[in-house]
Amino acid sequence: MAVADIDHLIGLIARLPGLGPRSARRVALALLRDPQRRMLPLARAMESAALSVKTCSFCGNLDVSDPCRICSDPDRLHDVVCVVENVSDLWALERAGAHRGVYQVLGGVLSALRGVGPEDLNVASLFERLKDGSVKEVILALGATVEGATTMYWLQERIMPFGVIVTRVAQGVPMGGALDVLDDGTLAAAVSSRRLL
Amino acid sequence: MAVADIDHLIGLIARLPGLGPRSARRVALALLRDPQRRMLPLARAMESAALSVKTCSFCGNLDVSDPCRICSDPDRLHDVVCVVENVSDLWALERAGAHRGVYQVLGGVLSALRGVGPEDLNVASLFERLKDGSVKEVILALGATVEGATTMYWLQERIMPFGVIVTRVAQGVPMGGALDVLDDGTLAAAVSSRRLL
Numbered sequence: 001m002a003v004a005d006i007d008h009l010i011g012l013i014a015r016l017p018g019l020g021p022r023s024a025r026r027v028a029l030a031l032l033r034d035p036q037r038r039m040l041p042l043a044r045a046m047e048s049a050a051l052s053v054k055t056c057s058f059c060g061n062l063d064v065s066d067p068c069r070i071c072s073d074p075d076r077l078h079d080v081v082c083v084v085e086n087v088s089d090l091w092a093l094e095r096a097g098a099h100r101g102v103y104q105v106l107g108g109v110l111s112a113l114r115g116v117g118p119e120d121l122n123v124a125s126l127f128e129r130l131k132d133g134s135v136k137e138v139i140l141a142l143g144a145t146v147e148g149a150t151t152m153y154w155l156q157e158r159i160m161p162f163g164v165i166v167t168r169v170a171q172g173v174p175m176g177g178a179l180d181v182l183d184d185g186t187l188a189a190a191v192s193s194r195r196l197l
Numbered sequence: 198m199a200v201a202d203i204d205h206l207i208g209l210i211a212r213l214p215g216l217g218p219r220s221a222r223r224v225a226l227a228l229l230r231d232p233q234r235r236m237l238p239l240a241r242a243m244e245s246a247a248l249s250v251k252t253c254s255f256c257g258n259l260d261v262s263d264p265c266r267i268c269s270d271p272d273r274l275h276d277v278v279c280v281v282e283n284v285s286d287l288w289a290l291e292r293a294g295a296h297r298g299v300y301q302v303l304g305g306v307l308s309a310l311r312g313v314g315p316e317d318l319n320v321a322s323l324f325e326r327l328k329d330g331s332v333k334e335v336i337l338a339l340g341a342t343v344e345g346a347t348t349m350y351w352l353q354e355r356i357m358p359f360g361v362i363v364t365r366v367a368q369g370v371p372m373g374g375a376l377d378v379l380d381d382g383t384l385a386a387a388v389s390s391r392r393l394l
Contacts, residue, residue: 005242005245005246005249005261006246008242009239009242009243009246012235012238012239012242013239015235016224016227016228017220017223017224017227018216018220018223018224019215019216019224023214023215025285025288026214026215026285027213027214027215027216029259029283029284029285029288030213030214031213031243031246031247032246032250032259032284033259033284035246035247035248035250036247038209038212039243039244039246039247040243040244040247040248041209042206042209042210042240042243043239043240043241043243043244043247044240044244045202045205045206045209046206046228046236046237046239046240046243047236047237047240047241047244048202049202049203049206049228049229049232049236050228050232050233050236050237050240051232051237052202053229053232062226062229062230064202086226087226087229087230088222088223088226091222091226
């Protein structure tokens with residue numbers, strides 16, 4: 001292929017998260033070496049995904065159907081909404097099978113630094129659900145960062161009035177984690193929220 | 198999109214060199230977030246590349262034309278052939294503008310371990326070029342590994358009889374490299390091949 005085309009492909013690959021020019025060249029070459037069995041299937045999978053992906057108008061999840069398969073699944077607990085920052089968090093919780101309810105994907109957290117205000121968060125559909133009284137509990141599963149905490153506080157303030165239980169995921173020592181490598185904040189949280197055995 | 202489709206896409210991405218399931222999910226998500234501006238262009242670039250890429254029957258380079266643009270470039274020195282292991286090495290030398298001649302991409306190096314024999318190397322076209330006496334010098338630019346050295350020795354043995362100059366790229370201290378972090382082999386090579394100033 002024309003060197004320009006190669007560079008175009010490498011440039012597109014290099015823009016992917018976690019990849020640089022170097023790894024992009026390695027990836028491009030691996031694909032070019034086996035166009036039929038590696039590059040074409042990937043290209044086709046991407047194209048079909050790009051053409052079929054939708055954002056769920058209820059929770060903000062990515063799926064081919066709107067509402068997404070989680071929101072349209074009768075076996076999920078639709079009165080327990082887990083609020084996450086991104087779809088990746090939703091995926092992580094689904095992989096862990098940690099949540100049997102539905103989700104609300106904010107698409108970000110409040111950040112004065114990055115200029116992310118309440119109007120930038122996907123919360124309207126959450127408040128809709130709260131208004132019609134179909135929600136019993138809202139689980140706040142945002143990162144334990146300043147911005148995550150700010151966002152959780154902001155949400156709590158606005159959800160409380162609906163008379164809905166608002167909880168947040170526990171902080172503590174990660175599974176298989178050694179205490180001596182943990183930051184003070186996590187250790188403090190782990191101790192203060194200790195459980196009786 | 199169906200979770201199975203997502204997993205299919207992630208699975209394909211995860212098989213790329215340097216990517217694992219985790220980074221593949223990150224990449225897939227970044228693409229899914231912006232299908233029109235990120236996923237489709239990449240998919241199309243891959244498809245067109247996959248359909249147009251050819252292996253140059255002269256040197257083994259990857260290009261849309263056969264012979265490749267290097268072999269068909271009248272301004273290159275066609276009597277100076279640089280032997281490299283992979284197309285990635287060819288790209289590196291081209292980026293560096295280090296070689297003004299043509300190439301021979303072996304597609305590997307001799308390896309008893311990985312069961313790579315002479316029959317697995319792309320050398321036939323090299324010996325063809327040597328036979329018709331159109332080659333003045335063969336530069337061996339293989340990695341400074343046991344396998345690379347074995348392959349260079351094997352090639353030297355077979356190229357010498359054609360009365361062609363056989364050279365190998367110099368070994369030594371890399372540009373901007375500190376001596377104290379270099380391995381003994383490199384240091385020994387750097388000293389033994391020292392130059393008068």
